[in-house]
Amino acid sequence: MGIKQLYQVIKDECPDAYKEGEIKNQFGRKVAIDASMSIYSFLIAVRSGGEMLTNEDGETTSHLMGMFYRTLRIVDNGIKPLYVFDGAPPKLKSGELAKRFQRKATATEGLEEAKETGTAEDIEKFSRRTVRVTREHNAECQRLLKLMGIPYLIAPTEAEAQCAVLARAGKVYAAASEDMDTLCFDSPVLLRHLTFSEQRKEPIQEIFLEKVLAGLDMDRKQFVDLCILLGCDYLDPIPKVGPHTALKLIREYKTLENFVEAVQNDPKSKYTIPEDWPFADARELFLNPDVRPADAPECEFKWEAPDIDGLIQFLVTDKGFSEDRVRAGAARLQKNLKTSQQARLEGFFKPIPKTEAEIKNLKRKNDEKNEEKKKRLKEEKKEKAKAKSKPRGGG
DNA sequence: CTCAGCCA
DNA sequence: TGGCTGAGG
Numbered sequence: 001m002g003i004k005q006l007y008q009v010i011k012d013e014c015p016d017a018y019k020e021g022e023i024k025n026q027f028g029r030k031v032a033i034d035a036s037m038s039i040y041s042f043l044i045a046v047r048s049g050g051e052m053l054t055n056e057d058g059e060t061t062s063h064l065m066g067m068f069y070r071t072l073r074i075v076d077n078g079i080k081p082l083y084v085f086d087g088a089p090p091k092l093k094s095g096e097l098a099k100r101f102q103r104k105a106t107a108t109e110g111l112e113e114a115k116e117t118g119t120a121e122d123i124e125k126f127s128r129r130t131v132r133v134t135r136e137h138n139a140e141c142q143r144l145l146k147l148m149g150i151p152y153l154i155a156p157t158e159a160e161a162q163c164a165v166l167a168r169a170g171k172v173y174a175a176a177s178e179d180m181d182t183l184c185f186d187s188p189v190l191l192r193h194l195t196f197s198e199q200r201k202e203p204i205q206e207i208f209l210e211k212v213l214a215g216l217d218m219d220r221k222q223f224v225d226l227c228i229l230l231g232c233d234y235l236d237p238i239p240k241v242g243p244h245t246a247l248k249l250i251r252e253y254k255t256l257e258n259f260v261e262a263v264q265n266d267p268k269s270k271y272t273i274p275e276d277w278p279f280a281d282a283r284e285l286f287l288n289p290d291v292r293p294a295d296a297p298e299c300e301f302k303w304e305a306p307d308i309d310g311l312i313q314f315l316v317t318d319k320g321f322s323e324d325r326v327r328a329g330a331a332r333l334q335k336n337l338k339t340s341q342q343a344r345l346e347g348f349f350k351p352i353p354k355t356e357a358e359i360k361n362l363k364r365k366n367d368e369k370n371e372e373k374k375k376r377l378k379e380e381k382k383e384k385a386k387a388k389s390k391p392r393g394g395g
Numbered sequence: 396c397t398c399a400g401c402c403a
Numbered sequence: 404t405g406g407c408t409g410a411g412g
Contacts, residue, residue, distance in 0.1 A: 044396090045397095048410070065412075069398070195397095320412050
């Protein structure tokens with residue numbers, strides 16, 4: 001889910017706050033990945049004939065397939081992934097969870113109905129909506145990662161928030177997520193489309209929080225308020241408030257307190273605050289999430305050699321994977337561990353010293369690029385507006 | 396989802 | 404090489 005429309009706002013308001021590029025540019029970087037979110041998407045996407053993959057005993061293997069091959073691909077690109085699992089859900093989120101549960105219940109009813117009367121596509125559609133990540137999925141993926149030599153940690157509550165802490169502390173370069181929420185948790189850098197960029201033609205987006213804040217001319221608190229207005233996972237959206245209005249409202253009222261008060265004091269206001277709208281709680285969740293500090297012993301992690309025999313036992317013997325493929329995968333892990341050691345020895349990760357003149361030159365080039373980007377976006381916008389504008393409005 | 400194999 | 408398709412478990 002995430003913050004609806006936030007990317008659009010950033011694109012419009014602060015074009016220098018993000019970069020788009022290839023996965024190769026991420027070589028040598030450590031990134032924190034929300035494991036539970038990934039598992040969810042594997043359960044939905046890794047299917048054959050609409051059904052999840054299973055071993056002979058009927059145990060689901062989609063999550064292991066996805067986790068195994070995606071991690072290999074990331075590692076092949078010289079990226080060092082650290083997976084972060086969700087802990088307990090935060091209290092406020094239980095409201096949202098209840099809603100999801102309800103959706104799941106209705107989807108299950110729908111599934112029964114679809115099985116009676118519907119087409120194969122209907123059945124498939126409903127079956128995808130009922131997906132839930134279980135304790136077992138998480139535990140099995142943790143076992144897999146351990147065998148692959150890939151580090152992971154379990155967050156006290158939300159993985160996204162923990163990823164952000166690690167990025168903020170410099171333990172990883174960025175939090176990798178599709179979810180724009182990560183910026184609200186104060187991750188300095190957010191990587192989007194890290195994985196599906198190669199297969200599809202989409203570029204990797206690299207979003208820089210500092211530049212977002214500068215571009216919007218907001219402090220973090222205002223930014224979080226903006227995101228809540230745009231619509232977050234925790235709260236119902238306010239009708240009639242889209243990206244444009246949300247921005248305008250925060251600029252005008254500065255805080256959600258002021259805005260809500262203004263609406264409630266104005267019987268003719270065109271906005272309606274939902275019945276149960278604990279925005280201060282939601283804000284608190286973003287500003288002070290329950291996380292492990294980055295220097296806690298639980299946040300220690302390192303990349304190790306894969307346990308090949310263990311992988312064969314787990315994936316081949318227990319889960320029915322092809323031995324050749326698993327061995328080939330393990331070899332890729334070993335090979336990349338070596339190349340990254342080599343790169344370190346050769347000083348790849350050391351910052352390259354720059355003279356004053358070089359720095360100045362880089363800055364100038366950067367500014368030029370940003371100007372170009374701004375211009376280009378402006379023109380795109382103009383053309384869009386032209387295409388939209390009606391022949392005559394009257395007046 | 397990713398991989399492997401095939402074909403332009 | 405790169406896009407497409409079917410298999411993977």
